[in-house]
Amino acid sequence: xxxxxxxxxxxxxxxxxxxxxxxxxxYGIPLGKITMSKYSDGEFQPSYEESIRGLRVFxxxxxFPTADNLxxxxxxxxxxxxxxxxxxTAVIPYFGWARQDRKDKPRVPIGAxxxxxxxxxxxxxxxxxxxxxxxxxxxxxxxxxxxxxxxTIFLPYVKSLGLxxxxxxxxxxGGSKRAYAYSKFLESDVVICYKQRKEANIIDTMELIGEVKxxxxxxxxxxxxxxxxxAKAADxxxxxxxxxxxxxxxxxxxxxxxxxxxxxxxxxxxxxTDSIPLKKESNKIRVLSCAPxxxxxxxxxxxxxxxxxxxxx
Numbered sequence: 001x002x003x004x005x006x007x008x009x010x011x012x013x014x015x016x017x018x019x020x021x022x023x024x025x026x027y028g029i030p031l032g033k034i035t036m037s038k039y040s041d042g043e044f045q046p047s048y049e050e051s052i053r054g055l056r057v058f059x060x061x062x063x064f065p066t067a068d069n070l071x072x073x074x075x076x077x078x079x080x081x082x083x084x085x086x087x088x089t090a091v092i093p094y095f096g097w098a099r100q101d102r103k104d105k106p107r108v109p110i111g112a113x114x115x116x117x118x119x120x121x122x123x124x125x126x127x128x129x130x131x132x133x134x135x136x137x138x139x140x141x142x143x144x145x146x147x148x149x150x151x152t153i154f155l156p157y158v159k160s161l162g163l164x165x166x167x168x169x170x171x172x173x174g175g176s177k178r179a180y181a182y183s184k185f186l187e188s189d190v191v192i193c194y195k196q197r198k199e200a201n202i203i204d205t206m207e208l209i210g211e212v213k214x215x216x217x218x219x220x221x222x223x224x225x226x227x228x229x230x231a232k233a234a235d236x237x238x239x240x241x242x243x244x245x246x247x248x249x250x251x252x253x254x255x256x257x258x259x260x261x262x263x264x265x266x267x268x269x270x271x272x273t274d275s276i277p278l279k280k281e282s283n284k285i286r287v288l289s290c291a292p293x294x295x296x297x298x299x300x301x302x303x304x305x306x307x308x309x310x311x312x313x
Contacts, residue, residue, distance in 0.1 A: 007029075007056075007302060008027075008029070008055060008056040008057070008058060008298070008302045009029070009032045009050070009052055009055055009056070009057050009058070010023060010024045010027060010029060010031055010032055010057075010058045010060065010298075011031070011032040011034055011048070011057065011058070011059050011060070011076065012031060012034070012059070012060045012061065013059070013060070013061035013069060013072045013073055013076065014036060014069075014072060015061075015062070015064075015069050015277070016060050016061045016062050016069075016093075017031075018274070018277055019060060019062070019093060019274055019275070019277075019290075019291060020060035022274075022289060022291035023060060023091075023291045023294050023295045023298070024295075025291075025295075026291050026292050026294075026295030026296070027295040027298060027299060032048070032050060032052075032057075033048075033049040033050055034046055034047065034048060034049060034076070035047045035049055036072075044068075044072065044075075045075065046072060046075050046076050046079055047079070048079060048080070048083055051083075052080060052083050052084070052085045053083065053084040053085070054084065054085075054086050055085055055086060055087075056085070056086060056087040056089065056302055057080045057085040057087065057088050057089065058089045058091050058128075058298055059073060059076050059077060059080065059088065059089070059090055059091060060091045060093070060294075061073040061076070061090070061091070061092060062092060062093045062094035062096070062275055062276055063092055063094065063095060063096035063097065063115070064094055064096050064251075064253065064276050065096065069096070070096060070097075070115065070118075073090060073092075073119075073122075074118055074119070074122045075122075077090060077119065077122040077123050077124050078122045078123055080123065081122070081123030087125050087126065088123055088124050088125050088126070089124070089125065089126040089127070089128055089298070089301070090119055090124040090126070090127050090128070091128045091129075091294060091298065092127065092128065092129045093129065093130050093273070093275035093276075093290055093294065094129075094130070094223075094251045094275040094276050095112075095115075095129045095132055095133075095137070096115070097111040097112055097114075097115050098112050098132055098133035098134060098137055099111075099112075099133050100112050101113075101133065101134040101136065101137055102134075112133075112134070112137045112140060113137075113140045116137070116140035116141045117140075119141075120141065120142060120143055124143060125143055125144075126143055126144045126145075126146070126301070127141060127143060127144070127145045127146070128145075128146040128148070128294070128297065128298070128301070129145070129146070129147060129148070130147070130148040130149070130150055130250065130273075130275060130290060130293075130294075131148075131149060131150050131222045131223075131250040131251065132147060132222070133222055133223065135147070146297060146301065146307060148290075148293060148294070148297060148310065148311075149311055150250040150273055150290065150293075151181070151182065151185070152293055152310055152311070153273060153288050153289075153290060153293060154248050154271065154288065155182070155185060155186070157271065157288060158182075158186065158218060158248070159186075163216040163218075163244075164216065165214055165215045165216055165243070166186060166188040166189075166215070166216050166218065167183075167188055167189045167190070167191055167210075167212060167215040167216065167217045167218070167242075168180075168182045168183040168186065168188050168189070168190050168191075168217075168218055168220055169190070169191045169192070169193065169210075169212070169217050169218065169219045169220070169233070169237070170190070170191075170192045170193065170219070170220060170221070171193050171195070171219050171221050171229045171230055171233045172192075172193060172194075172195055172221075172229065173192060173194060175220065175221055175222070176190075176192050178220055178221075178222070179192065179220050182218075182220050189210070189211075189215070190210065191208060191209060191210025191211065191212055191217070191237075192208075192209045192210060193206055193207070193208055193209070193229075193233045193236070194206065194207045194208075194209055195207075195229065195232075206229075206232050206233065206236060208236055208237065208240060211240075212237045212240050212241060212242040213240060213241030213242070214241060214242075214243060215242055215243060216242070216243050216244045216246075217237050217242045217244065217245045217246070218245075218246045218247070218248060219233055219234070219245065219246070219247040219248065220247075220248050220249075221247070221248070221249045221250075222249070222250050222251065223249055223250060223251040223252075223253055224247070224249040224251070224252060224253060224254060224258065224270070224272070225253045225254070225255055225258065226255055226256050226257070226258050226261070227254065227257075227258035227259075227261040227262050227265075228261060230247045230249070230262075230265070230267065230270070231261040231262065231264070231265035231267065233245075234247065234265050234266045234267040235265060235266045237266075238266040244268045245266055245267055245268060246267065246268050246269045246270070246271065247267055247269070247270045247271070248271045248272075249270065249271070249272050250272065250273050250275060251272070251273070251275050251276055252270075252272035252273070252275075252276050252278060252285070252287075253276060254278070254279060259279070259280060259282055262282060262284055262285065263282060263284060267284060268284075269284055269285075269286055270282075270284055270285045270286070271285075271286045271288060272285060272286070272287055272288070273287065273288055273289065273290040274287050274288075274289050274290060274291070275290055293310065296310070297310055
C-alpha cells in the first residue's frame with residue numbers, strides 16, 4: 001500500500017451520509033465512494049467504487065426504521081468481506097431494534113439478538129455503537145463491541161449551563177442507573193418518575209419519586225420516540241415547583257406527533273445528538289454532534305490504542 005493512501009476508509013449507508021461526512025472530516029480522510037443500484041421493485045445493491053483489499057473499513061449506518069437501513073448495512077458488510085477487506089467495523093450510532101432485548105411476553109422475538117447475529121453472519125469483525133437501550137445487548141455479540149457513552153458529549157454542555165440547584169431525573173425506573181451516573185459526576189440530587197403504560201407509547205399514570213421544588217431539573221434518557229413520557233414528566237415537575245426542566249436524549253427518534261408534544265410541553269430545551277437526522281427544526285431542540293467522539297475512537301481502534309479514556313462515566 002502506498003504511503004499516500006489513507007490508513008483506513010470510511011463509508012456510509014444512504015441515510016447516514018450526513019453524519020459519516022462529519023466523522024470522515026474529523027478523522028481527516030475523505031468519505032469513501034459507493035454507488036447504489038436500484039431495481040424497479042425496490043431491491044438495491046451497493047457497490048464500492050474503490051479498492052478496499054487488505055484495509056480496515058468503517059461502515060457508518062444508524063439502523064433506525066425502515067428496515068432498509070439495516071439491510072443496506074448488511075449488504076455493505078457482505079460486499080466488503082467479498083472485496084477482501086481485512087477488518088470490517090460496523091459503526092452504528094443508533095442501534096435499532098434494541099428495545100427488543102428480551103422476551104417481555106410469550107411468542108415474541110428477541111430482535112436485538114437477531115440483529116447481532118445478522119451483523120456477524122454478514123462479516124462484521126467489530127461493532128461500534130452509542131448508548132444502547134440495554135447494556136446487555138453487548139453480550140449478544142461474539143465479536144468486540146465498543147459501546148460509547150454520549151455523556152462524553154452531554155456533560156460538558158450541562159456544565160456550561162452553570163445551573164444552580166441542579167437535579168438529574170430519570171423518566172422511568174429503567175433509566176435510574178443512567179440518572180445516578182450523571183448525578184454522581186455532577187454531584188447533584190436525583191429524582192425518578194414512576195410510570196405505568198396501558199400499551200406501547202401510551203402512558204396511563206405517572207408519579208414522581210423525589211423533590212423538585214426550587215430545582216433546575218435535567219431529564220436523562222437514551223432515546224425519545226413519541227415524546228409523551230418526557231412531555232408528561234416535564235409538565236408534572238413544573239407543577240411540583242421545578243424552576244426549569246430540560247431533557248437530554250441521545251437518540252432523537254421523534255416519531256408521530258413528537259415535535260408538537262415537545263413544542264407544547266413545559267420543556268425548556270431538548271438536547272440530542274445527530275445519531276439520527278432530525279425530520280424538522282425546532283427552537284426547543286439543540287443538536288450536539290457525536291461525530292468527533294466517533295472519529296476519535298475510530299482512530300484509536302485503528303491504531304490499537306486504549307479507548308477507556310473516552311468513558312467519563
